[in-house]
Amino acid sequence: MSRYFTEEHEWVEVEGKIATVGITEYAQQQLGDVVFVDVPAEGKQFDKGDEAAVVESVKAASDVYSPVSGTIVEGNDVLADEPGLVNSDPEGDGWFFKLELTDAGELDSLMDEAAYKKFVADL
């Protein structure tokens, strides 16, 4: 099991062929209180970089991009009623969606935790 990060502040946790995607602690801090999350429905297909979900906070509305290509196997429906989970546990219970990877090779272009930490520190 390993975790990857993007420059758009998404995280990807990979277990076998299934990748779980959410936004990072840094992203939730920047967004402020999250008030609405729209997650994709099961079966939707995304290419790497496609707009896959929407997150709205009191400050801004942002798109969440699919960090890798794949087919959605589950959206986190709990977020519809409890968008605050994205603030309280962004890298755990506040996950957005799970997808089945089309090309595991795409993960190689993402950052690992150390690289992402450095990326955020330099912002």
Add this chain to the structure above:
Amino acid sequence: MSMNNQGRPTRPAEDSAASPAFATSTGNRALMLEEALIFEIGDANRTGVDLPEAPKAASRLGGLERKSAIGLPGLSEQETVRHYTRLSRQNYAIDLGLFPLGSCTMKHNPRLNEKMARLPGFADIHPLQPIHTVQGALAVIDELGDWLIKLTGMAGVAMSPKAGAHGELCGILAIRSALEARGDKRSVILVPESAHGTNPATAAFVGYQVEDIPAKPDGRVDVDALKARLGPDVAGVMITNPNTCGLFERDLKIISDAVHEAGGFVYCDGANFNAVVGKVRPGDLGVDAMHINLHKTFSTPHGGGGPGSGPVVFSDALAPFAPLPFVERSEDGKLALIEEESMEDHHASSFGRMVAFHGQMGMFTRALTYILSHGADGLLQVAEDAVLNANYVLRSLEDVLDAPFGAAGPCMHEALFSDNGLADGFSTLDIAKGLIDEGFHPMTVYFPLVVHGAMLVEPTETESKAALNQFIGAMRSVALRAKQGDPSLHSAPHFAPRRRLDETLAARKPVLVWTEPVAEQAEAAE
């Protein structure tokens, strides 16, 4: 002599100063009245109007008739008038005090404008009336358009856009039409960081890709970065001048020349024209299109007080593409309206129509009244006093609030501060809320984005030095409390009709519809 020993006490009781605060039984605080929702006052079974019985007639709605009561509250006329008058007393307005919202130009609306706009010849006409019966109204549109062209040094004007962002749309559509007319497919609009937030939205709406151009540390456009990005794919640049940092873009002519050389057009967001009207003509700076917010620079009411109006002026290159309709004066002095039927002879390249009719007539009358009553010298003084007032605010507060561009020289019409230097845990929002307790509408907060915790103050030229001093005194007091970490500021406002609202809860669980309280329903059912 006989003495009347009856009478009312004429001075406070001796222990009055020591009386503790108490809650009134009504929730009212003297003339600060609590007001229930209209649904809580009214009653669906009551009506304030005596209507005659409806005549018996067969329904022609084919089963679509409403089956249940509509549920609107019934109130007497007096109850209705009181309800809205009470609510209006909880509001803040330019007629109550200084309105420092930066970027909004909340200046006084002269009453003469209102008088003119209410003349029946302007107020009681219909847009589809025969043209020969509305020659006076058309003359107002024509004359105002002429003044806008003169004041900006441009070649043409479109009067119909309804407000600032609509004017931006008009300008960018004209740019796209001009490019299409020469078969030029350009896809990118450049927008500097110091531009209004609506600029990138407008460009994206028209179908352009938006690319940011960074600002220099002094708050102005990075000209070298902009020049480096120019090329055959750039349709144009949208630049706000004076910009949202309250600074004049000194290099606009250099930028325009470079953009034109690369085959693009320059759109200028004229929302802040108030600071330069009579001083600078955007046409001389190479601008191709610019909207003018009549509701800002020319004092027509806005912010709930009236509709906006955003005429757009055009350079020679873009004027042929301006939208319908146009007012045109024929050789015999008669005014005509150029619309779809007549455009072929006059404006064959027009990109079409943006609105059903001719624009905001009431705002045209007010703006023309403002221009004519001020005269050329008066308009020049508007700009000078607006800039003077903003600099007075900037220099009077920069020792208590961080002014990120204070060292860049004088500001234009608005003074910009950041939250740098406030006590730990204290924010721009605390200052804004504290200002409400002091009896002022807060300034614009958290905009522009280039400054952290921005506070943007635009006093406008219509405030006197005494009014500015009052505002500055209040700002200094609140800013010092925020710097010293006064915890009472966290719970401000203390004296407003409502205390600080939970915006997160309101967004997460919005209550948009009034529902009858359950307990009362149960009682009523018994």
